[in-house]
Amino acid sequence: MTLHTAIVETREKKISSEEAKKFIPSEKNGAESIFIGRVRNENSEKKVTAVTYDVHDQAVIKSFQSICNDAKIKFDKNASIFLEHAKGYVLVGEISIIIAVGSGHRDEAFKICRYILEEIKHKSPIWKKEHYVDGKEEWLPGHSLRPKKEIK
Amino acid sequence: MEVQLKLYGSSKILSDKEILNIELPSNSNIETLRDALSKVISKKYLKNNLQNLSKTAAFFNKANEIVNDNYKLKNKELISIIPPIGGG
Numbered sequence: 005m006t007l008h009t010a011i012v013e014t015r016e017k018k019i020s021s022e023e024a025k026k027f028i029p030s031e032k033n034g035a036e037s038i039f040i041g042r043v044r045n046e047n048s049e050k051k052v053t054a055v056t057y058d059v060h061d062q063a064v065i066k067s068f069q070s071i072c073n074d075a076k077i078k079f080d081k082n083a084s085i086f087l088e089h090a091k092g093y094v095l096v097g098e099i100s101i102i103i104a105v106g107s108g109h110r111d112e113a114f115k116i117c118r119y120i121l122e123e124i125k126h127k128s129p130i131w132k133k134e135h136y137v138d139g140k141e142e143w144l145p146g147h148s149l150r151p152k153k154e155i156k
Numbered sequence: 157m158e159v160q161l162k163l164y165g166s167s168k169i170l171s172d173k174e175i176l177n178i179e180l181p182s183n184s185n186i187e188t189l190r191d192a193l194s195k196v197i198s199k200k201y202l203k204n205n206l207q208n209l210s211k212t213a214a215f216f217n218k219a220n221e222i223v224n225d226n227y228k229l230k231n232k233e234l235i236s237i238i239p240p241i242g243g244g
Binding site: 041057058059060062063064066089100101121124125126127128129130131132133142143144145146147148149150151154155 | 164165166168169205211212213214216220222224225236238239240241242243244
């Protein structure tokens with residue numbers, strides 16, 4: 005198996021880079037690239053304490069698999085890909101997403117990581133609600149999936 | 157007729173429950189649902205940065221496919237509202 009995609013419910017489990025590191029090595033792969041996204045403590049000059057991630061589970065898994073398969077076709081069909089995204093409440097410093105790629109060469113490994121991340125931001129139904137030090141919270145704006153020509 | 161709107165992201169401000177039931181005239185489509193949603197938002201939720209939600213949201217049918225504005229809704233149909241996304 006060279007592809008693993010999952011949504012990780014933060015009430016049950018934390019995303020682990022160790023699992024990703026175990027998954028991607030192969031004798032065919034000379035390069036490994038791991039992207040880890042974490043919740044940071046500041047956004048738009050507001051002090052952040054945590055982010056809640058809401059996820060449309062079925063559509064996200066479908067999009068993850070499609071994006072990863074596209075990445076393989078585009079860059080390296082033998083690549084190993086481990087992709088997990090958090091669902092639920094994630095504290096500052098904790099992992100929200102991990103993309104680990106094992107590939108034949110470094111260029112493809114970097115490109116696959118970047119490609120997957122950018123595609124997720126535009127295709128996977130995931131939403132962020134930030135929680136702030138003052139107790140307020142806010143859903144962040146994002147990218148509309150409604151075709152642009154339909155938006156009047 | 158009535159549709160069951162499954163809420164995601166910022167649309168969760170509209171209800172404490174996962175599903176919001178919305179009354180619509182018979183033979184409604186997604187465009188009618190957008191209008192109804194716009195009315196709900198303008199009455200109660202303008203302070204919550206939701207004023208563009210009825211325009212910018214996409215809608216999924218039960219098969220998780222995006223449906224366009226002409227999509228005919230069935231009574232009691234479950235539709236997911238997909239506000240603008242931004243994971244990662």
